Amino acid sequence: MKYVSVFILLILFSSLSPSYGQGDPQKGGEIFKAKCASCHTVGGGKLMGPDLQGITEKRDPQWLRQFIKAPSVLIAEKDPTAMALLEEYGAPMPDLGLTDEEVEHVIAFLEAAQAGGTGKGGIPALYIPTLLAALIAAGALTFIAISAGKKEVEVKA
Numbered sequence: 050m051k052y053v054s055v056f057i058l059l060i061l062f063s064s065l066s067p068s069y070g071q072g073d074p075q076k077g078g079e080i081f082k083a084k085c086a087s088c089h090t091v092g093g094g095k096l097m098g099p100d101l102q103g104i105t106e107k108r109d110p111q112w113l114r115q116f117i118k119a120p121s122v123l124i125a126e127k128d129p130t131a132m133a134l135l136e137e138y139g140a141p142m143p144d145l146g147l148t149d150e151e152v153e154h155v156i157a158f159l160e161a162a163q164a165g166g167t168g169k170g171g172i173p174a175l176y177i178p179t180l181l182a183a184l185i186a187a188g189a190l191t192f193i194a195i196s197a198g199k200k201e202v203e204v205k206a
């Protein structure tokens with residue numbers, strides 16, 4: 050019975066393993082279309098604002114969250130990256146009033162878009178941590194099963 054609870058725990062961990070924050074790329078895509086696509090593309094070149102292709106690699110996650118949530122805060126703090134962007138693009142990005150949750154969704158979308166999309170072909174990078182955790186769980190289970198099996202034999206002998 051002890052092993053059954055280990056098994057359940059492992060399954061739980063593997064399904065809970067965070068894949069790039071808690072955002073849902075699908076929802077993020079909808080938010081992006083509604084609130085960002087008028088000024089940004091992902092891989093389609095500059096509009097009013099910069100092309101956001103690769104942005105989750107280029108910027109620190111904390112900075113990115115803050116910027117998407119309220120760029121004015123970073124500009125007020127004279128954050129060097131925000132100041133340089135403002136200078137380059139001339140007009141500040143407006144605060145869009147997203148909730149923390151919406152920001153996570155948008156970041157998940159940007160992350161997925163950069164990994165080659167959640168659409169066709171290959172495993173989206175988004176699912177790799179979960180897959181890895183599942184593999185480790187499977188390995189651990191095999192190990193537990195083998196050692197459990199051995200013990201039984203020992204008891205009988």
Ligand code: HEC
Pocket residue numbers: 080081084085086087088089097098099101104108113116117120131134135136138139140141142143145147155
């Ligand atoms: C009205 C136009 C506009 C909208 C709408 C807009 N942005 Fe921007 N964004 C800009 C501009 C302009 C910049 C360049 C920075 C500056 O001038 O302040 C920028 C910069 C950024 C940057 C920093 C890019 C870098 O190189 O670090 C990120 C990230 C970003 N926007 C994300 C978003 C997201 C996500 C949304 C939707 C939730 C959004 N933006 C909506 C105009 C916009």
